[in-house]
Amino acid sequence: MPFFEAAFSRNSIVRVYLNQTAILFIALSIGVPQVASADEPDTDADEDKRPNILYIMSDDHTSTGIGCYGSRLAYLNPTPNIDRLAIEGVRLANCFCTNSICTPSRATILSGQYSNVNGVTTLIQSLDARKHTVPRLIKQAGYETAMIGKWHLKVEPELFDFYTVLPGQGWYHNPEFRVRGSKPWPKNTMRVNKHSSDAITDISLKWLKTRKQKAKPFFLMHHFKAPHDDFENAERYDFLYQDETIPEPKSLRERGDHGPIGRDSYGTSVSNRNKRRNMGMHMFVDQTLDDDQYTTESYQRYMKKFLRTVKGVDDNVGRLLDHLEESGELDNTIIIYTSDQGFMLGEHDYIDKRWMYEESLRMPFLVRYPKQFKAGTVNEDIINNVDFCPTLLEMAGADKFIDQLEPDQALQGRSFVSNLIGNTPEDWPTSSYYRYWMHMAHHDNPAHFGIRNQQFKLIFFYGRKLKDQWYYNPDRVSDTEPFWELYDLKNDPQEMNNLVDDPAYAEKFRELKADLYAARIKAGDTDAEFPDVQKLFETVTPPAMK
Numbered sequence: 001m002p003f004f005e006a007a008f009s010r011n012s013i014v015r016v017y018l019n020q021t022a023i024l025f026i027a028l029s030i031g032v033p034q035v036a037s038a039d040e041p042d043t044d045a046d047e048d049k050r051p052n053i054l055y056i057m058s059d060d061h062t063s064t065g066i067g068c069y070g071s072r073l074a075y076l077n078p079t080p081n082i083d084r085l086a087i088e089g090v091r092l093a094n095c096f097c098t099n100s101i102c103t104p105s106r107a108t109i110l111s112g113q114y115s116n117v118n119g120v121t122t123l124i125q126s127l128d129a130r131k132h133t134v135p136r137l138i139k140q141a142g143y144e145t146a147m148i149g150k151w152h153l154k155v156e157p158e159l160f161d162f163y164t165v166l167p168g169q170g171w172y173h174n175p176e177f178r179v180r181g182s183k184p185w186p187k188n189t190m191r192v193n194k195h196s197s198d199a200i201t202d203i204s205l206k207w208l209k210t211r212k213q214k215a216k217p218f219f220l221m222h223h224f225k226a227p228h229d230d231f232e233n234a235e236r237y238d239f240l241y242q243d244e245t246i247p248e249p250k251s252l253r254e255r256g257d258h259g260p261i262g263r264d265s266y267g268t269s270v271s272n273r274n275k276r277r278n279m280g281m282h283m284f285v286d287q288t289l290d291d292d293q294y295t296t297e298s299y300q301r302y303m304k305k306f307l308r309t310v311k312g313v314d315d316n317v318g319r320l321l322d323h324l325e326e327s328g329e330l331d332n333t334i335i336i337y338t339s340d341q342g343f344m345l346g347e348h349d350y351i352d353k354r355w356m357y358e359e360s361l362r363m364p365f366l367v368r369y370p371k372q373f374k375a376g377t378v379n380e381d382i383i384n385n386v387d388f389c390p391t392l393l394e395m396a397g398a399d400k401f402i403d404q405l406e407p408d409q410a411l412q413g414r415s416f417v418s419n420l421i422g423n424t425p426e427d428w429p430t431s432s433y434y435r436y437w438m439h440m441a442h443h444d445n446p447a448h449f450g451i452r453n454q455q456f457k458l459i460f461f462y463g464r465k466l467k468d469q470w471y472y473n474p475d476r477v478s479d480t481e482p483f484w485e486l487y488d489l490k491n492d493p494q495e496m497n498n499l500v501d502d503p504a505y506a507e508k509f510r511e512l513k514a515d516l517y518a519a520r521i522k523a524g525d526t527d528a529e530f531p532d533v534q535k536l537f538e539t540v541t542p543p544a545m546k
């Protein structure tokens with residue numbers, strides 16, 4: 001039985017009953033003397049009781065910065081409103097990104113396709129409107145739709161009934177928004193004299209209160225800009241955590257055998273390890289401090305700015321929940337909270353995302369809908385953002401239109417509604433494929449792809465600058481030597497020991513490499529355009545893994 005029918009069987013019956021047996025029966029049964037004309041609209045009968053869907057997504061809000069994920073920061077209670085969704089709903093423990101950077105993740109969510117298929121592999125490309133499958137099919141299913149906040153896909157979000165979006169990354173303070181209007185996109189703009197998290201929420205609340213098609217359920221994509229760097233908080237949080245010493249991850253200073261063995265030059269840092277770009281520079285740390293002091297100061301400033309920005313997100317999630325409660329819509333709204341990817345908060349001395357490492361790879365995902373999802377559930381299935389589109393479509397009853405998609409719009413993921421209910425399909429995937437394309441751009445991350453299952457992660461850093469697949473200062477970027485990383489997440493959840501030098505894991509390496517080979521074929525990502533990459537993948541093998 002489709003999701004919304006199961007949830008609303010009673011309402012569905014009432015609706016069908018009213019529509020089909022007509023109003024005469026009701027009029028007689030309740031003793032109304034005059035029989036209404038069959039042509040007269042019946043308000044109750046016409047009201048669509050399917051669930052609203054509020055999809056809240058923030059930018060770079062790693063699960064480490066969300067209380068219910070239980071990290072070293074949880075004791076600060078950084079996100080009580082977001083945590084409420086986990087307490088009263090389902091938390092996904094193993095939800096992963098397929099390409100951990102803003103524009104590609106958003107394109108994957110809207111299209112239900114991997115980056116290599118939807119064409120948005122890097123920050124450069126935009127997503128063809130033909131592939132805006134989520135808003136198109138959900139509108140077709142009879143929802144009133146809106147996109148409010150950070151969009152970052154360049155083209156007009158034209159398929160939504162309503163939109164108000166930030167241009168590109170947008171501004172934290174007094175942001176400008178692009179709106180629908182008489183001039184061609186993107187020339188219709190307005191500006192709000194507030195912090196972006198407050199402004200975006202104001203706009204969403206206003207839309208919820210004044211939307212034009214109230215007989216329909218709503219589908220709102222509410223996208224915060226925060227807590228993306230440079231982590232600018234609203235003034236009211238300036239002194240939050242001022243006297244706190246934020247705990248460091250052990251790997252900030254003791255990097256172990258993480259990363260390419262014998263090499264630690266990659267990735268921008270909290271410390272002054274990366275001399276070209278590190279967080280201390282962004283945080284105006286005194287460049288003459290000794291190494292230890294520099295790391296301490298850089299980390300503390302970084303965490304406090306990040307967490308203050310997070311607090312602004314959480315308080316505004318609270319405003320959205322309060323509105324739904326006050327308007328009586330809370331329990332008839334599927335409320336999702338997620339982030340376009342994770343973020344490194346000093347683990348392994350890294351900042352930013354892009355890596356396939358846990359804190360960057362993992363997406364927080366919480367969903368509250370008490371009519372279907374049991375409160376306090378933690379689901380550990382391997383799910384990724386290619387699955388978001390089919391899931392949202394099923395939630396809206398729009399999955400019946402999937403058959404209408406053209407071959408180049410075909411969905412690559414699967415709906416995880418059954419998983420949320422507690423009925424994981426027996427043939428549910430047991431691993432997730434990943435690829436980061438933007439070789440050495442911005443944060444000095446070599447391009448890589450890999451696979452993660454419940455226990456292991458295998459990553460191949462092919463290290464090639466590919467045509468049209470990089471961005472920003474290309475002259476600075478050159479190819480890097482290919483290398484492998486292998487982690488046993490069950491015995492080494494912090495990814496401190498790259499096992500590719502340990503012959504005891506040679507068989508496991510070969511098994512995972514075969515899985516990765518198959519995952520690449522399944523994702524349609526076989527580098528037909530870049531045969532050198534596929535050749536490196538097939539031929540480069542660490543000596544201990546032969």
Ligand SMILES: [Ca+2]
Nearest residue numbers: 059060102340
């Ligand atoms: Ca992002």
